[in-house]
Amino acid sequence: GSCMQLHYFTVVPSMKFVASSASLLISVGLSNLSPSLAFNCKRTAAIIGRFTSTKRYYAATMMTRSDSSSTSLLSSSNNNDSNSNEETVPSPSLTYTPISSISPLITEARTSYTTHFTHPYQFRLAQLDGIERLIRDNYSALSKTINLDLGQGSMYAEAFELTGMLGRISYAKSNLRQWMATQSVPTPFPVNLNMPVQSQLTPYPRGVALIISPWNLPITLTLTPLLEAIAAGNVCVLKMSEKCVHTTSLLTELLSSGKYLDQRVVKVVNGEAEEATELLRHRFDVVSYTGGEKVGRIVNEAAAKHLTPTLLELGGKNPVFVTKNADIACAAMRIAWGKVTGNAGQLCISPDYCLVEASVKEEFVEALCKAMDEFYPVSSYSGNNGDDGNRGDVGKMISVEHAERVVSMVDSTCNVIYGGKHHDTKERFVAPTIVEATADSTVMKDEIFGPILAIVTVPDLDSAIEYVQTNFSSKGKHPLNLYLFTKSKKEQQQIMNAIPSGTCAVNDVIKHSA
Secondary structure, eight states: OHHHHHHHTBSSOOOOOOBOSSOBBSSSOGGGOOOSEEEEOSSBEEEEOOOOSBSEEEBOSOOOBOOTTOOOTTSOOOOOSOOGGGOOOOOSOOOOOOHHHHHHHHHHHHHHHTTTTTOSHHHHHHHHHHHHHHHHHTHHHHHHHHHHHHOOOHHHIIIIIIHHHHHHHHHHHHHHHHHHOOEEEOOOSSOOTTSOOOEEEOOOBOSEEEEEOOSSSTTHHHHHHHHHHHHTTOEEEEEOOSSSHHHHHHHHHHHHSSSSSOTTTEEEEOOSHHHHHHHHTSOOSEEEEEEOHHHHHHHHHHHHTTTOOEEEEEOOOOEEEEOTTSOHHHHHHHHHHHHHTTGGGOSTTSOOEEEEEHHHHHHHHHHHHHHHHHHSOGGGOSSOOSSSTTSOSOOOOSSHHHHHHHHHTSSTTSEEEEEOSOOBGGGTBOOOEEEEOOTTSGGGTSOOOSSEEEEEEESSHHHHHHHHHHHTGGGTOOOSEEEEEOSOHHHHHHHHHHSOOSEEEESOOSGGGO
């Protein structure tokens, strides 16, 4: 959650605000919520609530649908207030930062920070206001870059990227003074009781923060850590992904213009492996990296040479437990929606594979295939340009190479039970696909990161838990997200106690991270 990372950018103990408790209601009971994001993804209506300080997220077990008319370092890495007359979408070219200028740029950032110009409350608040204006002034242009880079329509951009960021900014502005406040804390003993003693805890910026953001949510996963680092009083050096050329190019222009943010606060470095490697040679006061495990290890190793604290948000294979006590129809629809509408599976919180009890496997597969047909009919694949009302919600892979990688995972080691016939890798399109898999299947070796869902059949719940423990947990590969579909409180607790995870959602997917 936003607060957890913001406090990580300070030198006080972190606070966890991870998931919402019973805050998702489907189309009803909205008066009890203070929603930070509302969206309608054509066929699924939902309201997403605010964060609270509990780890676990629970959702209603029934679902209401709206009318259907409605390898090298970091190289992979409604009406609004916008003024459309001023919006521009840059050309697909991205100017890389000269290697020779990176060191002076970092030196300039550190020199600026030593003046402590970022410390005052009013300055920080002004920068948060600037990020908000950046989004509002360029709402349509940012949406267009998402379409160009990821093949997603304006509805996806609004739901998954833009509206959520406005909610985060509003939350940060409302709580900034409290986050900066000095707190009185108990004085540890022994002390001289004859002398008055008072202990206080004051949040203090870390200094110069390096932020490395990925391509799969190029706005949210760039502006969120930037927002948090600036709110905490840091100066930032930002490296965005070179793969989402249009979005990175536009954000570079907007963040560096001086129109929205003080130019001393953010220094942007663009490039590929060589530029990223040069960045990591230098010492920073904190490093934030979002992306894959392989590059995460490289970032962590480079930061460790300088004893730099590092915040890593990595992916992994997120399991979905479907037990005999699940609402099968509800589970199938929510899993299908989360897997495909969620950036065609290119989210670190995307459902990766389903562990389904044998007694309900056939019913679940039938319901899942039906949901795929209803949500993403083959007739919607053609062109897949995103904003055309006749297109589907699938989106595209980030690159031809990534599309080829995802398709190649469906080989002779698994059995295709849905889809798999309409891929167009040259156009970066991978069709929704469901496969039956085992622990030895290629699709189970790495995070899929595409619209392919694996189903593993297990005899019972104990076997499902053992599968995750044996193949992943025992190897230190804990899921970023754990998804459970069961109406049994006992089963929910049993799974959560047995499988460590970053977050856990019960009877829903993805929405707990909004």
